[in-house]
Amino acid sequence: xxxxxxxxxxxxxxxxxxxxxxxxxxxxxxxxxxxxxxxxxxxxxxxxxxxxxxxxxxxxxxxxxxxxxxxxxxxxxxxxxxxxxxxxxxxxxxxxxxxxxxxxxxxxxxxxxxxxxxxxxxxxxxxxxxxxxxxxxxxxxxxxxxxxxxxxxxxxxxxxxxxxxxxxxxxxxxxxxxxxxxxxxxxxxxxxxxxxxxxxxxxxxxxxxxxxxxxxxxxxxxxxxxxxxxxxxxxxxxxxxxxxxxxxxxxxxxxxxxxxxxxxxxxxxxxxxxxxxxxxxxxxxxxxxxxxxxxxxxxxxxxxxxxxxxxxxxxxxxxxxxxxxxxxxxxxxxxxxxxxxxxxxxxxxxxxxxxxxxxxxxxxxxxxxxxxxxxxxxxxxxxxxxxxxxxxxxxxxxxxxxxxxxxxxxxxxxxxxxxxxxxxxxxxxxxxxxxxxxxxxxxxxxxxxxxxxxxxxxxxxxxxxxxxxxxxxxxxxxxxxxxxxxxxxxxxxxxxxxxxxxxxxxxxxxxxxxxxxxxxxxxxxxxxxxxxxxxxxxxxxxx
Ligand code: FAD
Ligand code: NAP
Numbered sequence: 001x002x003x004x005x006x007x008x009x010x011x012x013x014x015x016x017x018x019x020x021x022x023x024x025x026x027x028x029x030x031x032x033x034x035x036x037x038x039x040x041x042x043x044x045x046x047x048x049x050x051x052x053x054x055x056x057x058x059x060x061x062x063x064x065x066x067x068x069x070x071x072x073x074x075x076x077x078x079x080x081x082x083x084x085x086x087x088x089x090x091x092x093x094x095x096x097x098x099x100x101x102x103x104x105x106x107x108x109x110x111x112x113x114x115x116x117x118x119x120x121x122x123x124x125x126x127x128x129x130x131x132x133x134x135x136x137x138x139x140x141x142x143x144x145x146x147x148x149x150x151x152x153x154x155x156x157x158x159x160x161x162x163x164x165x166x167x168x169x170x171x172x173x174x175x176x177x178x179x180x181x182x183x184x185x186x187x188x189x190x191x192x193x194x195x196x197x198x199x200x201x202x203x204x205x206x207x208x209x210x211x212x213x214x215x216x217x218x219x220x221x222x223x224x225x226x227x228x229x230x231x232x233x234x235x236x237x238x239x240x241x242x243x244x245x246x247x248x249x250x251x252x253x254x255x256x257x258x259x260x261x262x263x264x265x266x267x268x269x270x271x272x273x274x275x276x277x278x279x280x281x282x283x284x285x286x287x288x289x290x291x292x293x294x295x296x297x298x299x300x301x302x303x304x305x306x307x308x309x310x311x312x313x314x315x316x317x318x319x320x321x322x323x324x325x326x327x328x329x330x331x332x333x334x335x336x337x338x339x340x341x342x343x344x345x346x347x348x349x350x351x352x353x354x355x356x357x358x359x360x361x362x363x364x365x366x367x368x369x370x371x372x373x374x375x376x377x378x379x380x381x382x383x384x385x386x387x388x389x390x391x392x393x394x395x396x397x398x399x400x401x402x403x404x405x406x407x408x409x410x411x412x413x414x415x416x417x418x419x420x421x422x423x424x425x426x427x428x429x430x431x432x433x434x435x436x437x438x439x440x441x442x443x444x445x446x447x448x449x450x451x452x453x454x455x456x457x458x459x460x461x462x463x464x465x466x467x468x469x470x471x472x473x474x475x476x477x478x479x480x481x482x483x484x485x486x487x488x489x490x491x492x493x494x495x496x497x498x499x500x501x502x503x504x505x506x507x508x509x510x511x512x513x514x515x516x517x518x519x520x521x522x523x524x525x526x527x528x529x530x531x532x533x534x535x536x537x538x539x540x541x542x543x
Contacts, residue, residue: 011035013139013455014127016113016393019047021143021428021444023094024070026103028452037135038103038143039127041112045104046094047145049087053171054191054380055198057087060219060280060334061439064232065250066090068097069240070445076233084221084279084334116140116395118423123464125424139455142390142427143444146436149388151503153186153381157359157366161377168195168380178202182373184365186357187380188214193333195380197341205346207372209365211353212495213322215303216333220278240442247516248434249442252281259286259295267295271302279334283327290328290487300327310339319351326488330496331436385497386431386511387411397422398467410500410509412477414468414534415524417447423467423538426451431511432480436498438517446517450524454532465538472534484510 013029015022018040029036042050059066063080098104115128125140150169168191183203188210200206243251259267270285288295304321311317342349355367364373395403398421413419416433417426428447429435435443484490490510500506527533
């Protein structure tokens with residue numbers, strides 16, 4: 001091991017991750033005068049948008065909103081080309097922001113953090129890396145992402161496959177040619193659904209291996225004209241402020257009332273209007289979309305009828321229709337021509353629930369009914385969401401307690417940002433925050449701002465450690481659970497990554513706060529205003 005590799009460096013704060021969260025945190029903390037280091041496993045900034053380079057990858061929150069609000073200069077200077085920007089453009093944007101504020105000089109790339117240990121005597125975090133380096137800091141910010149650890153699907157024989165094997169979640173940074181190739185795609189969540197039309201257009205033949213059909217809403221993506229952008233840019237401050245007062249940090253014309261009391265025709269008209277408009281706003285037509293069975297059944301049936309209208313072959317349409325779980329119980333998808341793609345001659349949909357994958361072979365995928373030979377196999381099989389990046393580091397807190405021990409029965413946090421027993425460690429958009437139910441760039445900014453304000457106060461008052469109390473963590477976790485219980489998102493058939501159901505052995509707990517982003521933000525503010533209620537603040541004199 002070289003001298004450089006054993007080097008220990010000391011900072012005020014170490015941030016793990018250089019996605020939207022880590023970059024904004026670096027910007028904010030550095031401006032406050034802290035000595036900051038960001039450690040990033042990849043060799044560039046962007047997080048999600050650095051890793052997920054698969055064909056068709058793009059945001060499904062509109063670009064004018066899925067962007068930083070902290071700098072008016074940035075939002076005035078940058079122009080988006082499409083309603084939903086493609087991955088490459090979002091990655092360019094993130095680099096533009098990083099370069100504009102000279103952020104890269106404080107980021108160490110190609111470095112994976114594998115340990116984080118709290119030294120109680122010194123009151124410091126020791127962040128260990130696979131390179132052998134150690135970074136020591138008073139504060140540790142986990143900006144490690146909700147969807148940053150690919151899950152390893154149980155696919156017998158996968159190591160035998162002799163063709164090209166790709167994962168959407170770590171797509172190579174080089175062109176992949178599909179020309180004249182038979183391509184197999186496993187997984188029909190948002191990633192698989194975005195990739196399908198693009199793969200079908202480029203490959204000789206596309207086989208889509210679908211285990212569970214998903215509900216997908218058309219994006220109606222289009223180029224953004226100058227007038228539209230100009231209009232947004234002239235109203236950014238007030239629109240951003242309004243968005244922060246919504247449930248999901250997005251202006252998506254949320255319906256203000258419940259749908260249950262309306263007639264079938266009235267509800268149908270709202271669904272049709274939202275289908276024609278496109279995007280995630282389909283889920284916000286009524287306030288009771290995920291709590292009223294009547295309204296949810298109607299919306300689910302509406303999408304199924306659309307599938308019947310679009311897909312010409314009735315057998316294929318039947319396979320594509322989600323029948324056994326409510327719309328929204330799995331993250332809905334937003335697509336461009338997904339259902340239509342199954343009308344192409346060169347696309348075959350394989351229902352691997354009815355005809356299971358037995359093994360991957362050297363030449364392809366063997367189903368119970370026989371082998372499908374492919375040249376390229378793509379896994380769009382998802383992530384160990386919300387907790388995966390944190391449990392892999394498995395921080396060690398006070399008394400030698402590990403995170404996985406504390407989270408044995410599922411993740412427990414206070415506000416999704418703090419954990420009892422782990423002083424001076426904060427998580428950005430962690431489990432127990434609204435995170436994945438919102439426009440995440442805005443949620444990231446809210447969390448980072450809250451942590452920065454908190455740190456400023458601690459430093460001004462000479463506080464040594466801040467730590468959530470066990471009572472606050474337990475109460476918050478119960479609250480998060482109760483909010484989810486009152487919806488249709490946790491019941492039978494809701495075997496989604498929201499509840500960790502895609503990972504064997506993961507506790508089945510609904511992981512996001514469903515009270516809405518605006519309410520959450522108000523709660524965070526009142527916690528701070530009350531002198532960090534629910535936290536224990538220790539000054540050297542108390543120790
Ligand atoms: P990330 O972007 O995930 O960044 C985390 C970073 O931490 C990564 O770069 C990772 O390499 C690094 N890291 C993790 N662990 C370690 C470690 N141990 N050591 C060193 N580095 C580490 N959200 C929306 O709101 N709208 C969308 O349209 C949208 N589209 C998405 C599309 C895809 C394909 C995916 C996967 C997610 C999407 N999301 C979307 C969610 C998206 O993750 C967030 O919007 C946002 O990018 C999260 O930023 P982040 O910085 O919190 O995390
Ligand atoms: P995902 O939603 O978890 O989907 C994974 C897919 O793989 C599911 O269809 C799953 O089937 C299937 N699968 C897993 N293991 C399998 C196996 N062994 N055999 C067959 N099929 C298997 O993952 P994702 O599509 O990557 O999306 C994750 C999240 O990232 C999204 O929900 C969204 O929040 C975000 N995202 C957003 C966008 C966007 O539009 N902007 C794009 C991509 C991702 P089952 O359902 O049966 O488990």
